[in-house]
Amino acid sequence: MKSPLNSPHLLTSYLKRYWYLYVVAIMFITIANITQSYFPKVLGDFTDHLQQRNITESAIVRYSLLLLFIGVFYGVLFGFGQYMVMRLGRQFEFFTRRRLFRHFTTLSENYYSKHGVGELLSYVMNDVTSVRESISQGINHTTNAVILIISVIVMMSISSIPFYLILISIAPLLAIPWVVVFFGPRIRNRSKKVQEALAKMTESAEEQFGGIRVTKKFAVEEIMRNRFGQTVDRIRDNQLQLVRISSLFQALLPFLGALSLIVTIVLGGYLTIRQHITLGNFVSLTLYLRMIVNPLQQIGNVINTMQRSRASLERINNLLAVKPDIRDAEQAKPLDLSSAGIRIRNLTFSYPDSNKEALRDINIDVPPGKTLGIIGKTGSGKTTLVKLLLRIYDPPEGTVLIGGQDIREVTLESLRSQIAYVPQDGFLFSTTIRDNIAFYNRASEMSAVETAAKQAQIYDNVIEFPDQFETKLGERGITLSGGQRQRTSLARGFIKNAPILILDDSVSAVDAVTETKIIENVRLVRKDKTTIIIAHRISALKHADEIIVLDEGRIVQRGTHQQLLAEDGLYASLYSIQEEGTRYAEGK
Ligand SMILES: Nc1ncnc2c1ncn2[C@@H]1O[C@H](COP(=O)(O)OP(=O)(O)O)[C@@H](O)[C@H]1O
Numbered sequence: 001m002k003s004p005l006n007s008p009h010l011l012t013s014y015l016k017r018y019w020y021l022y023v024v025a026i027m028f029i030t031i032a033n034i035t036q037s038y039f040p041k042v043l044g045d046f047t048d049h050l051q052q053r054n055i056t057e058s059a060i061v062r063y064s065l066l067l068l069f070i071g072v073f074y075g076v077l078f079g080f081g082q083y084m085v086m087r088l089g090r091q092f093e094f095f096t097r098r099r100l101f102r103h104f105t106t107l108s109e110n111y112y113s114k115h116g117v118g119e120l121l122s123y124v125m126n127d128v129t130s131v132r133e134s135i136s137q138g139i140n141h142t143t144n145a146v147i148l149i150i151s152v153i154v155m156m157s158i159s160s161i162p163f164y165l166i167l168i169s170i171a172p173l174l175a176i177p178w179v180v181v182f183f184g185p186r187i188r189n190r191s192k193k194v195q196e197a198l199a200k201m202t203e204s205a206e207e208q209f210g211g212i213r214v215t216k217k218f219a220v221e222e223i224m225r226n227r228f229g230q231t232v233d234r235i236r237d238n239q240l241q242l243v244r245i246s247s248l249f250q251a252l253l254p255f256l257g258a259l260s261l262i263v264t265i266v267l268g269g270y271l272t273i274r275q276h277i278t279l280g281n282f283v284s285l286t287l288y289l290r291m292i293v294n295p296l297q298q299i300g301n302v303i304n305t306m307q308r309s310r311a312s313l314e315r316i317n318n319l320l321a322v323k324p325d326i327r328d329a330e331q332a333k334p335l336d337l338s339s340a341g342i343r344i345r346n347l348t349f350s351y352p353d354s355n356k357e358a359l360r361d362i363n364i365d366v367p368p369g370k371t372l373g374i375i376g377k378t379g380s381g382k383t384t385l386v387k388l389l390l391r392i393y394d395p396p397e398g399t400v401l402i403g404g405q406d407i408r409e410v411t412l413e414s415l416r417s418q419i420a421y422v423p424q425d426g427f428l429f430s431t432t433i434r435d436n437i438a439f440y441n442r443a444s445e446m447s448a449v450e451t452a453a454k455q456a457q458i459y460d461n462v463i464e465f466p467d468q469f470e471t472k473l474g475e476r477g478i479t480l481s482g483g484q485r486q487r488t489s490l491a492r493g494f495i496k497n498a499p500i501l502i503l504d505d506s507v508s509a510v511d512a513v514t515e516t517k518i519i520e521n522v523r524l525v526r527k528d529k530t531t532i533i534i535a536h537r538i539s540a541l542k543h544a545d546e547i548i549v550l551d552e553g554r555i556v557q558r559g560t561h562q563q564l565l566a567e568d569g570l571y572a573s574l575y576s577i578q579e580e581g582t583r584y585a586e587g588k
């Protein structure tokens, strides 16, 4: 069965799922409005009796009880119908946000590098809300208005008010649809601009909050304020334009209502003194007309909101239609990596939209269970290589193989679930240390969490925190130092106990003594498992079975630590610099 979450068009798929609830809600609103349309008739009859002075006191009580009943009945039914529609609207919001978040998780890094977080957040917040408002309001008001107008027209027609009087009085109101058709598209255009400007502002605000520490450090607050000010000015201009045109639109509608009332008073008043119609007829006619002015205005407003949210709906649908550029191939197979080696053949790679080669002619073999070390300057392509292994970017066909299988033919799930990747600046969530470590499997035993923490040399720190492993991190908790953060994400990598472990400069912020201990642990726990260690410091990878020296995307040297030391090259010179540093630090 196809889940509505997957079907292509957002609104239709939502309505398909909940249509029956809408039908019930609409029924409530309908009955409420039919009831309400009796109101002028009751009042008209009452006026006629009053005028003929043949009304008893008990009849007055009866009339007022009838009106009370109409009022209460209308209130309860309408309130309930409206509540249902509003609730459904909120549900739509939830449904859509969940669907958007699910979609976000499928999009690639490449997509995120092109679309700012602010822009995407604005889809989730502003656009979804705007669509929700328009369906809630749209259904509420449209049902309300249409039913009320129809029942009022029916009630007027079966009364003894002459038909031509009804027609002439209503005539000015019939211009309303035309006004709406004229203004609608213009309003929509302006509104699109406002939405876009708002997205820019959210984006800019995001960036400012994110960069606030840097801003403070470099005392560029003035420049940042100005930049933000310009964004806000643009929004204000766009919004003013929108307000101007929609105010004109909103003003025209009541004006037409007033015009119709004037016609009624003139013609109806004349017919009443000529006794062509009763005073009761006149009273109920004016009440009827007053009653449909609002609904007609509402129809205008609904079209207005719909126009506005159509832009939002379009944006959401377009976003949902974005196909993830990295996804499983048609014939993708899951792969067991537990005894798989890695083979890279003639790999040359440039990032999309970049004409510079980030990697060139890379050939690497990591037999199962072996350790590969990668060393090289910043920007030499080390992380790029890892991203290709994880298919964060797709390598060219046939260049990267795991277990003899082109990774482009392997399911993403099996690839990513069996590789543990510890980046240099692993992201920690604002939750407990335990949950951060047990990130891949929240159900992990506490003992497993502790073991991983010990292996990553963070255990001793954690037990000194107030709540130990239950200590919260982030905005409402403690802040870890750079080294502690790295070791926490290392523990996260260890606990996964994956067939392949990749440490990407994961010990760069850790002191030399702790680093040595961590590397000893890595050697111990990864004894027969494939491991890739990327590091700046030779001490972190000198034990590797093979070490590769990367420079500007090329492999310039390769071999074991001893072999590389014997060569006259980058590796040996790096080694002597680092050794000197160590000797200096130790005061030798
Ligand atoms: N998303 C990206 N888009 C374009 N170029 C990138 C991207 N990420 C990295 N690069 C470039 O690729 C090269 C290698 O970067 P990287 O693999 O991160 O180096 P390292 O990890 O060795 O420091 C650098 O020149 C860098 O500017």
Ligand SMILES: [Mg+2]
Pocket (backbone or CB within 6 Å): 382, 383, 384, 504, 505
């Ligand atoms: Mg890197």
